[in-house]
Amino acid sequence: xxxxxxxxxxxxxxxWLLNLNHHVFSVYDENPGISDKKILQKATLDNYIIIxxxxxxxxxxxxxxxxxxxxxxxxxxxxxxxxKINVLKKILKLxxxxxxxxxxxxxxxxxxxxxxxxxxNY
Numbered sequence: 840x841x842x843x844x845x846x847x848x849x850x851x852x853x854x855w856l857l858n859l860n861h862h863v864f865s866v867y868d869e870n871p872g873i874s875d876k877k878i879l880q881k882a883t884l885d886n887y888i889i890i891x892x893x894x895x896x897x898x899x900x901x902x903x904x905x906x907x908x909x910x911x912x913x914x915x916x917x918x919x920x921x922x923k924i925n926v927l928k929k930i931l932k933l934x935x936x937x938x939x940x941x942x943x944x945x946x947x948x949x950x951x952x953x954x955x956x957x958x959x960n961y
Contacts, residue, residue, distance in 0.1 A: 840938065843882050847870055848913065851920035852890065852927065859931075863868045866935070875899060882908055887919035888938050892918065900942060928946070 844853040846866040853865035876897045882889050888909035899905045942953045
């Protein structure tokens with residue numbers, strides 16, 4: 840799969856995904872400081888799913904109606920990289936074929952998948 844790992848999510852998550860043979864664009868490593876809107880545009884044009892901790896992507900997508908190819912928003916109590924990776928492992932194990940064009944909000948205890956203005960709780 841193709842992922843953009845947002846700067847706030849960090850390089851360790853990007854390296855972990857690369858080790859799983861995913862195609863990864865790491866904002867931290869390749870374009871630090873790029874705006875959320877530019878990240879969303881790149882993801883849409885180049886067919887990437889965004890992995891982020893930044894709630895602003897929800898505003899861009901749901902309020903401003905900007906297109907996307909998929910977003911995984913990590914809303915974690917423990918923000919360390921190992922915890923992010925553990926939550927992403929669950930998501931990839933359970934929903935690898937359902938990530939495209941979805942907005943996913945994940946915590947340590949839940950994964951919610953939204954499409955358009957409605958969402959499913961899993």
